[in-house]
Amino acid sequence: MTQMMVPPLTPRYGTHIPRVQPDILLRAKKTAASGMDAQTMRLQVISENLANIHTTAPDPESDPYRRRMVVFVHDKATGQVHVSKIIKDPSDFRREHSPMNPAADEKGFVKLTNVDPLTEVVDLRQANQSFSACLKAYEASTDLDRKIVDLLRI
Numbered sequence: 001m002t003q004m005m006v007p008p009l010t011p012r013y014g015t016h017i018p019r020v021q022p023d024i025l026l027r028a029k030k031t032a033a034s035g036m037d038a039q040t041m042r043l044q045v046i047s048e049n050l051a052n053i054h055t056t057a058p059d060p061e062s063d064p065y066r067r068r069m070v071v072f073v074h075d076k077a078t079g080q081v082h083v084s085k086i087i088k089d090p091s092d093f094r095r096e097h098s099p100m101n102p103a104a105d106e107k108g109f110v111k112l113t114n115v116d117p118l119t120e121v122v123d124l125r126q127a128n129q130s131f132s133a134c135l136k137a138y139e140a141s142t143d144l145d146r147k148i149v150d151l152l153r154i
Contacts, residue, residue, distance in 0.1 A: 025148075027079060028141040034080035035134035041083045042070040042127045046120055053115045057093075060105040064093060065113045089114055 045068050052065035067089035072081050091114045099108030 025141055025145055029138055031079045031081075032134045032138035032141060034082060036131055036138070038070070038072055038081045038083050039127050039131040039134065041086075043124070043131070045070050045086060046124050046127060049115045050117070050120050050124075052113055053117055053120075055113050056101065057103045057111045059103055064111050065115070066093075067091070067113065067115045 049067050055065040057064040068086050069089055070086055071084045073084035074081050093114050094112040095109045096112055097108050098104055098110045101110045104110050
């Protein structure tokens with residue numbers, strides 16, 4: 001049995017195809033995906049805040065729904081972003097005079113949630129834009145993968 005000699009691959013037209021380390025492309029995808037995951041969680045929390053915008057305390061001694069906020073942490077080693085925790089907004093509750101409400105205190109005031117609709121809409125828009133940016137980065141990484149495979153087929 002004879003062994004066939006295979007000539008070494010030489011670049012066409014005198015060009016050199018640089019070798020891209022696959023872990024760099026994978027890291028880019030993981031970074032973009034982690035950003036999308038984090039922004040998805042942020043969008044869910046904002047949606048919950050907006051859904052509870054009109055809640056009141058059930059009785060004068062208890063508190064109504066308290067606005068929640070997402071805290072992110074950036075892992076410098078991997079470049080990824082993760083949700084570290086969801087915290088409650090410590091700002092004061094709004095108060096409204098409604099003496100007929102069963103949750104009113106002795107002065108006739110009811111505690112309302114501390115969710116501000118304008119703040120939530122701004123946060124919603126920002127989270128949506130951040131998600132879109134991460135999605136574009138992920139798609140660019142995928143396109144680069146596809147182009148590298150196409151170049152290797154030549």
